[in-house]
Amino acid sequence: MNLVINNKTYEIDSDADTPLLWVIREEVGLTGTKFGCGLAQCGACTVLVDGEPCRSCVTPVESVVGKQITTIETIEEDAVGKKVVEAWVEAQVPQCGYCQSGQVLAATALLKRNPNPSDADIADAMVNLCRCGTYNGIVDAIHAASRQA
């Protein structure tokens, strides 16, 4: 089967029910997408599928054939993604950083859907876990990126 990841087509030999996360990490070899829980709880594995955030750890690879998959590695090629990354750096959001690929993608998807989110909108959309508790920074950075949009 073929997968389109970051605008590149990859021929994939993984079994059809393999989680997208492990195809990205082990077969394609992109490690920015993280394994955290394997149960769609933490969001470290978030990628965008046709622009929507997707928990790749529970998404069978066959279900995303024919769709556009975006990972953290090319998020700066997207205008909104670029703003989010710059806002992340400016607000010095990451600490350990392990969840931040997923956070950046989730924030990008939010701002594409809702360019001017309220605190409540952010709390509804940003459900990815951060054990370092960088949540104040995440909220500040999303507002800052929103102002830039």
Next chain:
Amino acid sequence: MNEMVNFLAGMNEAATSRPLNFSRRGFLGASLGALVLGVVLPGGTARAQAAGAVKPGTRVPAFIEIRNDGTVFFRSPFIEGGQGIFTAMAQIVGEELDVDPQNFTVECAPAGPDYTIMFGGHMRITGGSFSVRSSYPIMRKLGAAARQMLLEVAAKRLDVPMSELTTEPGVVIHAASGRRLNYGDLAEEAATQPVPEDAPLKADADFRWIRKPLKRLDVRDKSTGKAMYSIDLKVDGMLLAAVQHAPRLGWESGKIFNEDQVKAMRGVHSIHTIPGAVAVVADRWWHAKRAAEALQVEWKEPAADVTYAMPADFSTEAFREKLAATRGPGVDAEKEGDVDGAFKAANKVIEAQYDAPYLAHGQLEPPSAIARWNEDGTLEIWTPNQAPEMFQGVAAKQFGLPPEKILIHSPLLGGFFGRNFTYLNGGIPFPQAALLAQKVGKPVKVIWSREDEFLRDYFRPMGLVRFRGGLDKDGMPVALTADVMGEGPTESLNGVDPNKVDPNGVEGIVEKPYAIPNRHIVQIKVPHVARVGYWRSVGHSMNDFFYETFFDEMADAGGHDPYELRHKLVAGSPRHLKLLETVAESAGGWKRGPFTAEDGSKRARGVSMASPFGSETASIAEVSIEGGQVVVHDVWVAIDPGSIVNPAIIEAQVKSATALGLSTALLEEVVYEGGKPLARNYDRYPILPLSRMARVHVSIVESGAPMGGVGEPGLPGVPPAVANAVSVLAGQRIRRLPLSRSSLGV
């Protein structure tokens, strides 16, 4: 200091048992070679080693390499796990070296005697909030020595006295002639200079970077997915392994009923029985994982002499009852004045029992380890760790090798919080990786699933304290006793001395700042059945909750406002008084409530103080209760770490610690029934999400006291500040965490 040494006492065994001579090959082999491009400054390493034993923290070239382009490669004794230590190291060294910290590349140093710089130079860990405070003078001297070596070469080249030279970042300047030499051009020759012992340090007033909110070095890579953690690393020819762990620690595998079937699954290389688990080695981890899950294994009860085994009837609730039911005598942790006399004379006596549960570390990066046996007989290990020499010592012991044959790589940590120490009874994956690599004759990476992690984590201990407080006729506390039940992590890990207190068991109950004249605090030992370890802020993480909420009970019983009572009882300590007043001012003045906020919600505030890891904190939390659920709106924290390096990092760390404190106050609890944890993932062990985070406001006070810690101290004050506020609104005492256990009326 005593406390610090105790914190580390038993963990130091591996570090001190290694010989002092450490081979140069080991040192080089363990650095990630690809980054070492430029000129090494200076080249005196071999000479220094031939001269005798290494004095930790003195040999400039073991730490600092200046490249031709003037950038600096720095080997940090401490590992970066989000606390900002790589940036702080660059800031301190760069200050004296006179190189912009942004021009530093920092990695964690390999195991070796140059880096065991803590506590007089015999060990190192990244933990206990010790990194900056234990190394600040050492790092400054290293930077200053390297700068002087550059100056000596520049003086020769320009044929001027060294006293006529100054530096600006990355450049040596001879002002009189207007000549300038770049550090990068001097580095090679500077490498031939001996390391000076008396290089002058800057005056604090001349600091260019220290005390400034510099940006962190690792943030862009961490915002773009480029940061590499242990779990992301690959070595050539590596196979991947997943494990099926015994459902209870100490149990061993018997028959495997479907071995042939599993062996035939896609990608499976081999199946191995290893201590406490069965492992599947495969071409990809997903294949290994699927196969490991499919294994049907007979699990056999442990032999009677397996002391750490998890009994089939263990329950956390029963253990809590045991803590509550056990009586002394205990070991004295703090004894002051005449407690019996004070209670007899007291106008009022109150008693209360508090408890807090076992907690999981919950760091987002699951444990992993790569092991590779090299042709030269060395064993190379890449794994999350907070103590390279200790991991080296453990691996050496496991395989009967001299420590210098073990090369430890310490990649970035995807969170740690105390998780990555040498938890030897199945708590870390590298022994599995090393064993499997030996068995299959190829490098092996083991990755644990989140479920493996919840099964094999070493928890923050459960704790329970019984308090008794005596008040005089004015309602002032005059006597306090506390029975601190259980065991601290240090004694649980390293062996209990029945006659000695584990400082990590009682910290936060003892050495409080309040002028209560008669005190008797004892530790009553009850051995843990579950494995316990270090967890961010260690004993303070629950003990300050116990003490500071009981303090509010005493205040109420005596008819005092809890803030005013604290204010009175720290009146003799300007440092604490200032901190308490600072946090109140930051919160717009103290008010307990209940009061109605602008949004119409009914709110209250709680206050607390803590003295963790050489720093002091005062915290205020503002809460409401909505639909029976506690909402924490704002937390104000004033922290006094004595003196500081990077205020932005301190603020970030206090916010982070506050988040974890909130998480424990609101949500977290490890529950065992029938010898098994109920939660094996975040679905049944919820941790704080963004929607429940408070807005955190940090004030930094520099009292000039000896430098304290930063990574952990923000945490301990948060649960009691929240619980004290909730008590006001709910009209009931909160004596047990998490709050999700309490049913709260609106």
